[in-house]
Amino acid sequence: MSEKITIYDIAEKLNITAATVSRALNNNPKIKESTRELVIKTAAAMNYKQNKLALALKSGRSNNIGVIVPRIDSNFFASVIRGIEEELHPHGYQVIICQTHESPKRENENLYTLIDAQVDGILMSVTDVTNENDGAFRNVLEKNVPLIFFDRSKHIDGVSSVTINDFKGGYLTTKHLINEGCRCIAHLSGDQSLEIFKNRFLGYKQALLDNGMIFKEEYVIPVKSMVEAGKEAVDILLQLETPPDAIFSSSDFAALGAIQELKERNISIPKDFCVAGFSNEPFTKFMELSITSVDQSPLEMGKMSARVFLEQVDKTDTIKIEKKVVLAPELHIRKSSSKN
Amino acid sequence: MSEKITIYDIAEKLNITAATVSRALNNNPKIKESTRELVIKTAAAMNYKQNKLALALKSGRSNNIGVIVPRIDSNFFASVIRGIEEELHPHGYQVIICQTHESPKRENENLYTLIDAQVDGILMSVTDVTNENDGAFRNVLEKNVPLIFFDRSKHIDGVSSVTINDFKGGYLTTKHLINEGCRCIAHLSGDQSLEIFKNRFLGYKQALLDNGMIFKEEYVIPVKSMVEAGKEAVDILLQLETPPDAIFSSSDFAALGAIQELKERNISIPKDFCVAGFSNEPFTKFMELSITSVDQSPLEMGKMSARVFLEQVDKTDTIKIEKKVVLAPELHIRKSSSKN
DNA sequence: TACATAGATGTAATCGATTACACGAAAGTA
DNA sequence: TACTTTCGTGTAATCGATTACATCTATGTA
Incomplete structure (x- = not known):
């Protein structure tokens, strides 16, 4: 009207x-x-x-920033987005959400769409580092649109990132299990092409070696981040000649599945078997048998990413500042791994 | 470059x-x-x-839609947003996220900002129905921007909504508790100014009356959707002359708190006390003592809201179609209320 | 042959705001 | 008095794409 x-x-x-x-x-x-x-x-x-559109056309700045995540309905990513939104809102930016569902094709599509929509910056968690068809990334860089990776990063010259120290997360957790007296610690590993998962694995391995324990390939089971995958992993592990007495899982969901399967087999946790996960999903704290897990401070990660973006957006210099922010992981020790 | x-x-x-x-x-x-x-x-x-901005300016359509939610880091809202994004993505729309943190002021602000940004539609879950300062809403309607409420709705002529039948959700759950043999059922109620909570309460009350049970005011405890609130509620309820033997909570978090407090007091669940929640948060299924809860099909709600938007966006007629979609709640019966 | 018609392209206005440059009036200076 | 500044506004181009209308050419028809 x-x-x-x-x-x-x-x-x-x-x-x-x-x-x-x-x-x-x-x-x-x-x-x-x-x-x-x-x-x-x-x-x-x-x-x-x-009329913001007229302003945007004239100035070339849309006051929108794009956020690309594998999916939004995960506590971790939703919290990161919350952090981003809260930090950027006071500066007049609106947040546009895109999901990849772990598909490199969708990832590229989203990158192109966001650039077409003239966003002032892109904050993202990478879906697939081996995605060679990075014409999409080159496109972003050529357009001089600030690009910032969070959590799942990728090495590109001049691109900043905000991650947590996954190596340390893996190390601390494994060390903790060792301290609790566990002798044979297995690892449920995630997609090794993603640095976060590789680093968790490397931290695990290093902790074993630093503490005079042997590292066995057979104790490392690749899993998807799903309850069912954790159950299957336990099934495999318990058939080994020397079954493990602890699991460090790179995923809380897999950790939960492992616990369910262990209980099914009447193995007592934490007395006879310890389990620890990663991400500090809300349910880990809520369980009666609460699950030890590594917190990734997603809210802080989101806010930090936003701040890094703000620092870069006004730099008209062509000199790109590559900033690598690494947050400290925080191990939350709970019942699933507390023998004492 | x-x-x-x-x-x-x-x-x-x-x-x-x-x-x-x-x-x-x-x-x-x-x-x-x-x-x-x-x-x-x-x-x-x-x-x-x-250049989408030039196109947007010329056509008056930005191909962006705004979504306003109390907060994004809740499984329910994140899932709704996921549904919206997935349904709208193929149609070329981008989703802009705004949070209100339950503040009417932020709600109004967000409405104005989205209109200023020329979004093609607004999908939202209301923060406060008693928000009388609805100049913001009037503004949206005057600009003829399609507005659709999901979950938390508000009566405005000509505005469509997608909700679940909360009354039925409350009714079914209460009926289930009665069937399990519970005689005195308490209710942890949410903000009664929001229809969803009022309806859950009304469904609870009606189920009691329909089954020859008496409704007692003192069994209704208002709570925030937090674990701590559930604990406090149990504390109050158990001090009553005739303490209840079951709780229907309008919030899963409060239900969880209630369960924790009951266990603390060595009350056996479900043998001596049954508990049911609402929202089907992921953790309700994961607990060893899994929690009975009402599923609100958030993904479907999001997709449906998006579809209602798509139907309205092309209608150039000034005749507003007011569509009220009501989804069926789904009661997931789990251990916390299964005596048999 | 003369004229209507269809086909292909150019011209210029438009969406709404910003801004370099131009211009007239008032005020200051010598 | 004559000339330079300063102040406040107007003029018009610009951002990039779309589109009503105008124009021109080639073809069809009587």
Whole structure:
């Protein structure tokens, strides 16, 4: 119903030009005070709203930033997004959400779409590092749109990232299991093409070696981040000649599955078997047999990513600052691994 | 680095006008086939990308839709958003996320910001129905921007909504508890100014009356959706002259708190006390003592909201179709309330 | 041959805001 | 009095794409 009011409407009403109106509204110093006041009052009276699209076209800045995640309905990614939104909202940015569902094709699609939509920056968690068809990434860089990776990163010169120290997370957790007296610690590993999972694995391995324990390939089971995968892994592990007495899982969901399967087999946790997960999903704390897990401070990660973006967005210099922020993982020790 | 290529660049290279280029790229029928092919080939070669902002300004459609939720880091809202994104992505829409943190002020702010950003529609879950300062809502309606409520709705003429039948959810759950043999069923209620919570309460009450049980005010405890609140509620309930033997909680988190407190007091669940929650949060299924809860099909709710939006967005008629979609709640009966 | 018609393309306005440059009036300076 | 500044506004181009209307050419028809 209500006609869209433009600066031309205001100008017409006051018998001045749109240029003057624009200047008055933008606090341009070379405008008479009385004119400014009149314009501002009239604009308010006419319920004028600036057309952000026109502004965006003119300035080349949309005030939108794009966020790409594998999926949004995971506590971790949702929390990161929350952090991003909260940090960027006060600066006038809107957050556009894209999901990849772990598909490199969708990832590229989303990158192109966001660039087409003229976003002022892209914050993302990579889906597949081996994605060679990185014309999409090159495109982003060529357009000089700030790109920031969080959690799942990828090595690209000049691109900043915010991650946690996954190696340390794996190391600390494994060390903790060793301290609890576990002798044979297995690892449920994630997609090794992603650095986060590789580093968790490497931290695990190093902790074993540093503490005089032997590392066995057969104790490392690749799993998807699903309950069922954890059950299957336990099934495999318990058939080994020397079954393990602890599991460090790179996924909370797999850890949960492992626990369910162990209980099914009447193996007592933590007395005879310890389990620890990764991500600190809400349910790990809520269980009666609460699950030890590594917190990744997703909210902080989101806020930090947003801050890194803000630092870069105004740098008109072509000199790219590559900032690598690494947050500290926090091990939450709970019942599933507390023998004492 | 890479210059932005516009249709003018293509036109110049081919010695034709931008109009022709535009027509060729848009499959306008009145263009020579050979010209079209040449333009398309050249555009590809020059790596031309349509500037969506220019298009948006010209057409008045941004291809963005706004989603406003209390917060994104809740499994329910994140899942709804996932549904919305998946349904709208194929239609070329991008999803902009806003959070209110249950603040009416933020809600109004977000509404204005989204309208300013020229979104093509707004899908939202209301924060506070008593929010009288609805200039923000009026503004949306006047601008003829499709508005759709999901889950937490509000009565506004001409505005569509997608909700679940909360009354039925409350009714079914209470009936189930009665069937299990519970005689005194308490209710942990949510903010009664929100219809969803009022309806859950009404369903609970009706189920009691329909089954010859008496409804007692003192059995209704208002709670926040938090673990701690559930504990406190149990503390109050057990001090009553006739303490209840079951709880229907309008929140899974409060239900969890209740269970923790009951266990603390060595009350056996479900033998001596049954508990049921609402929302089917992931953890309810994962607990060893899994929690009975009502599923709200958030993914479906999101997709459905998106579909309702799509139906309305192309209707140029000023006649507003008010569509009220009500999804069926699904009671998931689990250990916390299964005596048999 | 003369004229209507279809086909292909060019011209220019438009969406709404910003801004370099131009211009007239008032004020300051010598 | 004559000339330079300063101040406040107007003019018009610009961002990139779309599209109504105009124009021109080639073809069809009587």
